[in-house]
Amino acid sequence: MNRLAFIIECDKMRMKGAFLVLLLFISTGCLHSQSTLLPELLESYGFVTSADSTPPVISLLTPTNGSIVQPFSWINLSITDDTNVSLVLYHWDLIANETLDQPYALKARTSEVGHYLYVYANDTSDNWAGALFYFISDGAAPEIVLDTPSPGHIDGSGTEVNVTTTDLHLQTVLYNWDHNPNATGSPLLSTEFPVGDGVHTLYIYANDSASNWGTAEFSFVTDDLAPVVSCSPTNNSVLSTGANVSIHVDDASFEAMVHAWDTDSPVVVSTPSTEVLTPSGEGIHVLHVWANDTFGRNTSLDFAFEIDDTAPTLDLSSWSNGTLLTPEDTGTVVANDTHLDQVFYSWDGQNNVTYVYSLVVPADDGMHTLRLFANDTAGNTAVRGYYFEIDASSPSIQDPGDLVSVMNDTETTIEWTGHDANPGTYRVLLNGSEIASGAWTEGVPIVLAIHPTSTGTLNYTLILTDLVNHTTVDTVIVVVTQQTSHDENSLSAITFVLVLLGAGSLVSGIVVIVLWKKRELFKPTGGKPTID
Template identity: 25%
Template sequence: STLTTIIVNNLTDEMQGINNAWIINCTDEAGNSAASDEWVTHIDLTPPEIELHSPDNNLSTSSSTINFNWTVNDNWWNITGNISGDIPTTSLTCNLTINGVVNKTNVTLEGNAINYSANVSYLISDFNDGDYYWNVTCMDNATNTQTSGTHFFTIDSTNPIIAPIYPVEDQFINMQDININFSVNTTGSILKRVLIVLNGTESSYRPESSLYDITCNETIIGSELYYCNTTTSLLDGIHQANITAWDDMDNNITYLLNFTIDAITPASFNFVSPTEGDYANKSQDWYYVNVTFTETNPDSCLLDNGTTNTSMSGDSTTNCFINMTSQSEALHTYMVWANDTAGNWGVSSARHITLDTTKPTVSSASAAPDPAKAGNVIITVVFTESGSGLNTSVEPIVKFAYSNTTNVTLTNDSYIGTTWVGHATVTPGSDGTATIKVSGATDNAINTMLDNNSAGTFTIDTIAPTVNMINSSFNTTDTTPSIAFNYTDALSSTASCTLYLNDTALDTNPTVANDTNTVLTVNDTQSDGTYTVYVNCTDLAGNIDKSSEITVIIDFSAPTATVTLSDPTPTKAGNVTFTLDFNEA
């Protein structure tokens, strides 16, 4: 007895669907033969057919429960020519696979193998939001396997998210024509509809309609983020926009956006105490600013000094104030800016204040003439004042003191800008150095100068120089004679001296040195004659002295002679008389 395996090859489609009967007949070497009992074999080479019904391919839904339904068919043929009258049965195993994972397994179906069909449904719940794909794989009891096509579905049960861009919640806006901007994130879907209700007026976005007054655009395709805007014109006041958005699964959300329109700027600025008056002059290094204004929604204030904006106290009120300390000595110009919560800015008029803590000082004090002779003298005082300016309505006291300390107060002639001019009378015989004293000058910030008892000096010279003629009277043939002289003066180092012939000035030396012999020469040719000659000298103070007079005779012509013979001609022997006549001018 031997176990033998026989492999039957070349099974064909013609053998499918019929009951194939078979026996084994064995013959030994002696020719004896025997046959086995009859066996029936069903040949099945055809895999099942699967048709998916639900969910629809590419379905988008907000439901987390999905009904999966499909039909499976197997052995669709007509059985003919069966050797056996037996009708075979079949069994099928189907797997439901979702996102590559078998969700339902070992689904066993049994039935008649002839023209078998079954409709299968499974209800599966608790799907999370997301994208899914699914298929069905079935295997019959002949191990023929078939996998259906793959279908897709999306679950989106999340409401859209609305985020305001402009205005944001509780924002104050300083214009009445505004563009409302917001974003809608559809979180896994596409935007189906947007509705805004503002002051009872509806605005909408419906992409399937060409008539809509809200514009929504998905900036990056597939990003599920849409930017929407609509333009409207509103009056000042508080407003609420009800924004509702739907995705294509009809998930929807409503956002209540509150904002305020305020297009009116702060106004009616009024500087109040203790603010100093405009163009005030103060002897201090600080100034205080206190201002009120009108505004429904005040926010903050800035002090603008032309260089820096400084925050003031009084936020959210209509009264702002600040004390500006440690300020430089200068003219300060400032204005106040106030803004409201909508961003409207209003500005005050410009104000001015000069801070000046420096006292005036004397820059120079001088007399004219200097040296001064007896009589009127003019004294000019120049002050240094770079802050608030001199208060020229308050006259300074200007004096000069003789060398014997006697004071003389000057009379004011003018006081303009930083220059004071006055006059006084110099008394004869008060020669020497006079000292100028100044006090009482005040600037507009009421800083009064310190007394200056040595503001300047000048020389008083009331005594004329003494002019000494060195020459005495003389005769000369020189038609431009020279005269020698000198002068002496206790206070004047030089003098201007002039030579006179018969009261006609014929030579001048403006810088004749004191006590120095000097020669002046007649600068114009003179004729013969007798001349009265003297020298006048004027010292630096204007005092004049005249020298003594001398006589100068100029004679440059030779005498003439005439000879006369008194005897007849020819003469006889004896004495002859000649007469000689001379002529001298």
């Protein structure tokens, strides 16, 4: 019999005893049934004499009675009455009563054992009701323990793994390898190493009836294959003498490695990675490698390398060193090597440019340095240096301007001055026909004497060319007029003066001497070349 039933039975016995006492009082005449003392006596013995005799109703909402719950989880009650609930009391186990207010919710106990919950409710008519509930508190997650083998164990696929999961209220065990879909396990789980060399991880998840989750992961290494040997650079690479070759053995249970060049003595290495130097002597050399693991599996491989210690040959086929160039020029590089890898060049120490078909010339006037580079796959490098003058500009001409001359003039000249770092030749055309040519000098005037024999317009054209065939043209227009006589010029001048003086002026004697002098446009100076 539980405690609540025991309390209820005691209350029933107490009520029966009180009822018998009341009957005895009435039957002996000590108390009349209509006496005002009767209700007081009935109430003193727990009999309700009011119109409401229905006690409150106490029910458990969540969780169900007898549940396994987490500490501090909520327990929700429903307490109702046909009139009104006036008081609710509760206590856990044998602890003293406490008042419980709406919404009639309280937290589970923390100690992880079974607990009794007593609830009492009273209404405004003083009707009492009681209820008893039982819960088991569980705040501990399931414990997951690896039995065999130890974590990190190296073995073949199919090796058995044993795991034990414990909990007082264990509900579910799930597991997977390497994050594959979960499978349902058992408290005594047995599974096997997956196929595939390398690290594999076993993930285990377990929960109990209180929704406590425990997790664990254990990693192991599957090793089914013989050692895998590799080297860098790769087999059949071209290398120079003394180059590094890295050897690596991939095996989870690696034990030892042995290597040797050609017919040299073998060298034993206890680590899975090592480096060796290529031997001297151009030609093919073979690196022999052997490796074994602790399961007795072994691998042997040979790697061949060609030794090349000769640098590429490198030269320019189109220009000689010091050649005068223009930006329009293109150069050709000749590089030869059995294992040629790359050719590139650099102007004036700037960034290297990969050579493709032709060299590109800078667009700036002046001296420039060129460096050529060529390397082969063995790492041998050739370097050549050159210098060139680059002429990117056409000559410039100081234009003398157009002129006016007179027929049969022997003193008028045209004077041009050319400028260029690399002067070449000139040509002079008169109305399209060449009348003079020759070499010209930077900053030294070219002087042309003209001898017009008739009136009209003359077109004198100078064509300047520099050493790289840049050309500049300048044209001077000369207008030739008819020369007038000295008397006609004097008479016209006298007439002009008389008009200025006025017809009414009294002049005792006026002598007007008019001198006319032809204007000189250009006179040759000493040291300048003159073209007659």
